[in-house]
Amino acid sequence: MWHFPFHPQAHGNNLKYLSLVTLTLQNAILGLSMRYGRTRPGDLFLSSTAVVMAELVKLATSLCLVYLEEGKNLGRLQAALHQTIVKQPLDTLKICVPSMLYIIQNNLLYVSASHLDAATYQVTYQLKILTTAVFAVLILRRRLLPTQWAALVFLVVGVASVQLAQTGEDAGTAATRQQAMPAGDGPEQNRLLGFSAALGACFLSGLAGIYFEKMLKGADISIWMRNIQLSLLSLPFGLLTCAVNDGAQLAARGFFFGYDAFVVYLVVLQAVGGLIVAVVVKYADNILKGFATSLAIIISCVASIYLFDFSLSLQFTVGAGLVIGSIFLYGYDPAKGVKPGGARTGGKSLAEAEERLLAEKV
Incomplete structure (x- = not known):
């Protein structure tokens, strides 16, 4: 086991x-890299x-x-895997829940x-930030201040x-193309179905994230072992998705077509x-993860100005300001003097107390 010379x-x-x-x-770099990967x-x-x-790759890294x-010690590794995965099948099957929810x-x-349309889709899906907070309150019994709820609303907006600033031009282009199409061409769209599906995805995103957070914090199992369990159960679902969605192309071109x-x-x-x-969920929480990924969107957009000729608009500037402001608002409590990140001046942090309470309940 590893030992550290400072306080836990x-x-x-x-x-x-x-x-x-x-x-x-990582999210900012991934966003830029994926955009380049689509356009190259x-x-x-x-x-x-x-x-x-x-x-x-995640499974192999977690095993290492x-x-x-x-x-x-390979013998101890095999014993740990057998003890955690084989001898505790019910605990392993619990990981099926977030895996299935994500699928x-x-x-x-x-x-x-x-x-x-792209704009409606992007705006609606941001409600996952609020559903995550709601499930954190319901499942983890986490308490949020009124200022924190306000910060989450500002973050969504x-x-x-x-996202609207990013997709506005694409949405306009798509609308122009659709107007140029003869009637009856293209797939028929059902906005009610699309909106309902987006709301359902937001609901499941919040539930799956908080459920996985509870599993990471509520049991004496390392995050890497949890990742092994999650990967072992996610791989069959991923292969099934390949077969269902891209079976014909896989048969014709092969699994690694286009790889370099x-x-x-x-x-x-x-x-x-x-x-x-997994580390963020273990040592922070899903709500803070939402702030981190939102800030990553801002960073990648700013970088896109120089890399992909992205135009900086007033809408983007206002949205970026709201995101950055919401980060500071979430960590600030004027009544109790809470610093950003949940550290209370002169006492234990509320987040740490809640994590201990959660561990005791589980």
Whole structure:
């Protein structure tokens, strides 16, 4: 086992802030890289295969980390895997819940994107920030201040404004194309179905995230072992998605069609993001994760000004200001003197007390 020469609470706080900063940077880099991957010349790879490969990389990395935790002893690694996965089948099956929820969520997002314009889709999906907070209150019994609820609303509005600024031109182009189409061409759209699917995806996103957070914080199992369980159960679902959605193309072109060094880089970056998310959920929480990923959108958009000729609009500026302001508002409590991140001046933080209460309940 690893030993650290400093206080565990300080170590946890260091990991909390370090993981949040790392997740923000990783998401920003991933967004820019994926945009370049879509626009560069050459054969396009199948995204469903990249998801499967990212899970494999995440599984292999988690196995290596558990191997290090067990003192670089293969026998102890095998014993730990057998004890955690084979001898505790019910605990392992619990991981099926977030895996299945994420699969259903992804399918609902596909339905929503097929029946809504890009702007409506982006704005509606930002409600996942609020559903995550609601489930944190209901499931984890987390208490949020009125200023924190206001910050979450500002965050939703800000992210939606930024996303609208990004998709406005694409939406206008799509509308022009649709007007030029003869009547009856193109798939029939059902806005009510699309909106309902988007709301369902937001609901499942919040539920799955908070459920996984409770599993990480409510049991004495390392986050890397949890990642192994999650990957082992996610891989069959990912392969099934490949077969259902891209079976014909896989049969004709092969699993690794369009792969090159850049795609391998994308796969590794995506896998690293999954591992960072687990650390964030373990040492911070899903709500702070939402702030980190929202800030990453701002960073990637600003970088796009120089890399992809993205136009900086008033709408984007206002949205970015709301996102940044909401981050400070969420961590500020004028009545009790709470600093950003939940550290109370002159006492224990409320977040730490709630985490201990959760561990005792579970």
